[in-house]
Amino acid sequence: MNRQTDWTAHVVLGLGVLLFAFPVWLVFAASTQSTEAISRGEISLIPDFSRLGIYAEVLRHGAGHQSATPVWRMLGISFAMAICIAVGKIIISFLSAYAIAFFRFPFRMIAFWTIFLTLMLPVEVRIIPTYAVMANFGLINTFTGLTVPLIASATATLLFRQVFLTIPDELMEAARMDGAGPWRFLKDILVPVSATNIAALFVILFVYGWNQYLWPLLVAADPKLEPIVIGIVKMIGSEAETEWNRVMATAVLALLPPVAVVVLMQRWFVSGLTEGEK
Amino acid sequence: MATLTLTGLRKSFGETHVLHGIDLSLADGEMLVIVGASGCGKSTLLRLVAGLETPTAGSIRIDEREVTNVDPSQRDIAMVFQNYALYPHMSVFDNMAYGLRIRGLSREEITRRVNDTAGLLGLEALLARKPRQLSGGQRQRVAMGRAIVREPKLFLFDEPLSNLDAKLRVQMRAEIRRLQRRLGVTSLFVTHDQVEAMTLGDRLLVLNQGHAAQLATPMEIFEKPADTYVAGFIGAPAMNFCGATLVDEGRAARLDLGPVIAFTDGQRPGEEGQTIIVGIRPEHVLQGGGLDVIVELAEPLGSETVIHGRLSDGTPLLLRAPGGPPREEKLAVSFPPAHLHVFDQGSGKRLDPIRG
Numbered sequence: 001m002n003r004q005t006d007w008t009a010h011v012v013l014g015l016g017v018l019l020f021a022f023p024v025w026l027v028f029a030a031s032t033q034s035t036e037a038i039s040r041g042e043i044s045l046i047p048d049f050s051r052l053g054i055y056a057e058v059l060r061h062g063a064g065h066q067s068a069t070p071v072w073r074m075l076g077i078s079f080a081m082a083i084c085i086a087v088g089k090i091i092i093s094f095l096s097a098y099a100i101a102f103f104r105f106p107f108r109m110i111a112f113w114t115i116f117l118t119l120m121l122p123v124e125v126r127i128i129p130t131y132a133v134m135a136n137f138g139l140i141n142t143f144t145g146l147t148v149p150l151i152a153s154a155t156a157t158l159l160f161r162q163v164f165l166t167i168p169d170e171l172m173e174a175a176r177m178d179g180a181g182p183w184r185f186l187k188d189i190l191v192p193v194s195a196t197n198i199a200a201l202f203v204i205l206f207v208y209g210w211n212q213y214l215w216p217l218l219v220a221a222d223p224k225l226e227p228i229v230i231g232i233v234k235m236i237g238s239e240a241e242t243e244w245n246r247v248m249a250t251a252v253l254a255l256l257p258p259v260a261v262v263v264l265m266q267r268w269f270v271s272g273l274t275e276g277e278k
Numbered sequence: 279m280a281t282l283t284l285t286g287l288r289k290s291f292g293e294t295h296v297l298h299g300i301d302l303s304l305a306d307g308e309m310l311v312i313v314g315a316s317g318c319g320k321s322t323l324l325r326l327v328a329g330l331e332t333p334t335a336g337s338i339r340i341d342e343r344e345v346t347n348v349d350p351s352q353r354d355i356a357m358v359f360q361n362y363a364l365y366p367h368m369s370v371f372d373n374m375a376y377g378l379r380i381r382g383l384s385r386e387e388i389t390r391r392v393n394d395t396a397g398l399l400g401l402e403a404l405l406a407r408k409p410r411q412l413s414g415g416q417r418q419r420v421a422m423g424r425a426i427v428r429e430p431k432l433f434l435f436d437e438p439l440s441n442l443d444a445k446l447r448v449q450m451r452a453e454i455r456r457l458q459r460r461l462g463v464t465s466l467f468v469t470h471d472q473v474e475a476m477t478l479g480d481r482l483l484v485l486n487q488g489h490a491a492q493l494a495t496p497m498e499i500f501e502k503p504a505d506t507y508v509a510g511f512i513g514a515p516a517m518n519f520c521g522a523t524l525v526d527e528g529r530a531a532r533l534d535l536g537p538v539i540a541f542t543d544g545q546r547p548g549e550e551g552q553t554i555i556v557g558i559r560p561e562h563v564l565q566g567g568g569l570d571v572i573v574e575l576a577e578p579l580g581s582e583t584v585i586h587g588r589l590s591d592g593t594p595l596l597l598r599a600p601g602g603p604p605r606e607e608k609l610a611v612s613f614p615p616a617h618l619h620v621f622d623q624g625s626g627k628r629l630d631p632i633r634g
Contacts, residue, residue, distance in 0.1 A: 170363035173330050178377035178428075179351035188376070192367040 024255070031055075031248035038244040051245075058249045063235045069223050071231065071250050078210055078227040079257060081147055085209030086202050088151035094198070097160030098186060102172060112161075119154045123215060131218055141222045150215060156201055163197045164190070199268035207258045228254045280341045280431035280464050281306050282327070287336035289322055296322045298488045299336065307462040309455070311479030313469055315511070318485040320468045324434050327466060328357050340431055356425035357434040360441060362417045364409040370396075370420050371405040374427045395427040398457070415446045422454070426461065433458070433465040439474060451477060472512050476500070484508045502619075506626040509557050509619055515584055515596045517557045517619070524552045528632075531556050531620065535591055537568050542615045544631030548622070554629065557619035560584065563597035567612020571595055576603035585609070 030043050032051040037043065062068035099105075100112050123130075130149050131140075139145030167190075175185045191198070213229050220226060226234070232254060235247050262269065282304040289297040296319045304310050312320045325331045327338060329350035337346045345353050356377075364373050371392055378388045396402050399419045409417055418438060425433055435454070439447045455478055458465050469475055475482050476496045484491040484499065484507075492504035503509035509517045522531040528548050530540040533556065548554070571587035583603050587595050597611065620629045 168361060168363060170359040170361055171365070173328075173350075174357070174359060174363040174365075174424075175376075176330070176350045177328065177355065177357050178424075179380040180376075181351075184380065189365055189367075193365075195367075 027248050027251050031245050031252055033245060035243050035245055038248075054245055054249045055253065058246050058253070062231070062250075063243065063246060069226055069231060071228070071253055073224075074226055074228040074231040075253065075257065077225060078229065078254070080143070081212070081216070081227055082206045082209035082257075084143075084147040085150050085212070086205035088147065089153040089156050089205050090198060090201060092151055093153050093156035094160055094191075094194075096157050097164055098190065100157075101161050101164035102182075115154050115157050117154075118152070119158075123150070127214065127218065130215075134219060140219055141225060143225065145219050146216060146225060149219075150209065150212060153205075156205065159201060160194070160197070163194050167193060196268050199265050200270075203262055203265050203269045206261050210258050282432060282464060282466070283339040283342075284327070285337045285339075287323070287326060287338065288334045289319070289326060289331065290334045296488050297326075297333075300490055302483060302490070302493065304464050304466070307464055309458050309465045309467060309478060309480045310483060311467045311469060311475040311481075312483045312485060313472060313475035313511070314485035314491075316470055317487075319488040320470075320485050321436060323485070324357075324436055324466060324468045327432070328355055328434055329353050353432075354430050355432045355434060356428045356430040357436065358421045358425050358438045360437040362409075362421040362438075362441075364417060364420055364424075366409055369406050369408060370401060370412070370423075373409070373420055374424050377424065377428050391427050391429075392423075395423045398426065399423050414442050415450065418442060418446075418450055422457070426457070431464065433463050435465065435467040435469075437469055439469070440471070447474075454478065472514060476512070482512075484511060486511075502628065502630075503557075504628050506555060506557070506621050509621070509628075513559055515560045515598070517559050518563070518593075518595050518597075519621075520556050520558075520589070520593055521623070522554050522556045524548045524554050525550065531618070535569065535589060535593075539613060539615050539618065541618065541620070541631065544633075546620055546629045547632055548629065553623040555621040555623055555626070556613070557621060558613045558617055560596040561598045562614060562617035563595070564612050564614055565597075565599060565609060567610055569611050569613070571597070571609045571611050573604060573607050573609060578603050 026043065026045070029045055029047045030038055031054060032047040032049065033044060034051075058071045060070055060072070062070045062074070096111075096115065100108060100115075134140055134145045134149060137145075139148075171189060171193075172185060175189055180188060211229060212227070213233075216225075216227050216230050220230070228250070232247060232250050235250060236242050282302075284300055284302040287297060287300040287302075288295070300323060302310070312323060314320045322331060326333050329345070329348060333346060337344060339345065340353060340355075365376065368376065374392045374395060375388050378391060383391075392405070393402070396405055399422060401416070401419055401423055404412065404416060404420075409420065412420065418441075421438065438454075439450055442450060451474060454467075467474075467478055469478075479496055481493065481495055482499055483493045484504075486507045492499055492508045494502075494504075499508060499512050503512060503517075506519065510519070521534040523534075524530075524546060525532045525538060526540070527550065528546040530538050531554060532538045539556075546554075570590050571585075572590075573585055573587045575586040577584040577586070581600070583599050583601065585597050585599055585604065587597070587609065589595055595611075597609075621627060622629055
């Protein structure tokens with residue numbers, strides 16, 4: 001390596017980082033400035049650290065007016081929703097992949113292809129029928145209605161199936177000879193062996209669940225069930241009334257939990273997506 | 279401690295017939311080696327006994343108890359796999375203890391048994407390690423330990439040595455044999471390696487495309503192979519075969535090359551002029567005599583040399599000669615009559631001398 005190529009690489013890398021980080025920084029800087037300054041378009045790139053109190057303020061009072069939902073509550077809803085979706089998706093898809101990969105039963109491949117086909121139907125396409133089903137069950141404006149329809153996952157099922165196909169058959173046979181039944185094998189061997197994959201998938205699915213927008217917008221009209229992503233949008237009213245610094249502060253708060261999950265689980269995340277211990 | 283009896287065991291996968299009726303019975307404490315080329319059905323046979331496959335027809339009995347359709351866990355069998363199949367997330371101790379825990383043994387009993395087995399195999403220092411921190415030979419030992427600790431009625435070995443390097447393989451081979459003798463557990467051992475088969479087995483079953491070609495002790499198979507397949511498979515380097523005809527009322531063979539060799543051990547059944555195959559092992563070919571061999575390749579092994587040559591009609595011939603490679607490009611050899619194996623040309627079956 002000579003110096004010249006080293007510099008080029010660093011400049012490109014720096015530009016890349018800037019491209020991703022600059023908007024985030026701008027949001028953070030704006031959150032500490034006055035609404036008037038933001039409205040005039042005079043956002044300073046240097047945050048005013050004396051105004052960090054705005055974060056405590058939005059956490060407690062949200063948009064500021066009387067009926068506003070506090071941000072801590074929206075964060076709580078979002079967190080519960082993301083956890084439920086991620087855990088639910090992992091359980092459902094782990095079990096279905098287990099059935100498809102390890103058992104021989106009639107119509108196994110038909111089941112597999114049916115699951116596969118749903119990949120071609122994203123949430124947006126089936127949102128009206130899904131809404132109708134939920135309405136018939138009386139699940140509109142409930143937490144169940146908010147999470148359950150998002151739990152089925154073809155992607156995760158396929159991913160687990162691929163993981164299971166790399167596990168040698170002999171491992172299952174050895175467990176059978178040791179006297180382990182299907183549930184025991186699942187619990188004692190399969191789950192620990194695919195732990196890194198589960199962790200990686202959890203990170204991806206948590207972020208997916210956290211960022212859900214369209215479905216909560218339809219099904220959770222009740223402000224008590226409002227996740228943070230919807231909450232931010234609702235804070236933006238007409239140009240004159242919007243308190244931009246509050247919106248920006250809420251946006252920063254909304255960023256933190258997914259970032260925390262990614263950072264905390266980063267070690268498993270990387271090894272789960274690349275190799276895994278087999 | 280158990281006996282194993284297989285009767286008319288068949289297995290087909292759809293239209294593919296893998297095993298064509300195997301009959302076999304193992305005495306208590308016996309080690310039987312199933313040997314054959316890849317695809318001969320030897321692994322399938324083992325998996326049938328293990329219960330990992332269901333036979334198409336026939337029965338399997340362990341200690342006179344019918345187990346043909348019994349779940350593997352209820353057969354009281356332990357198996358050592360080719361790739362060891364150790365549980366990657368468990369320590370050596372847990373790998374060995376897993377089967378015992380499922381059986382609901384007490385904690386003290388499990389610890390005692392695992393420690394005893396670890397002592398037997400020299401694994402005491404490794405009990406806390408994970409499989410990935412072990413060498414190939416150590417993994418092999420753990421896989422053995424997992425089988426031994428269960429104290430099963432039957433051991434099944436599915437080519438357990440083929441992932442080891444040559445030196446370790448020889449070492450583990452001897453160790454498996456010692457352990458099996460000491461524990462006295464009835465065992466089935468599958469391999470494609472004829473040296474392993476010869477050294478390990480009390481008896482060998484040679485499988486050829488799903489048929490039992492021969493079932494006998496290693497020396498019997500070596501000295502009296504039942505057909506040309508067994509003769510060519512057992513023994514290294516492999517036996518030489520020459521075309522010939524039966525002459526002198528079955529008392530001699532006339533090689534296609536000309537020379538007539540009179541049998542020393544008696545008359546063979548068959549008509550005058552019947553085509554036969556004469557086999558002779560490379561170590562029995564004598565230097566000096568009436569057959570010319572053109573040397574194509576000489577492989578010096580130190581104590582001896584394996585010579586690859588051709589007879590004058592193009593038939594390949596292997597011979598083992600003491601010392602270094604020969605300088606000549608042409609050798610004269612002869613086939614001593616006492617070491618000839620005679621086979622029928624059509625069926626490939628061995629032709630033994632008529633008694634009396």
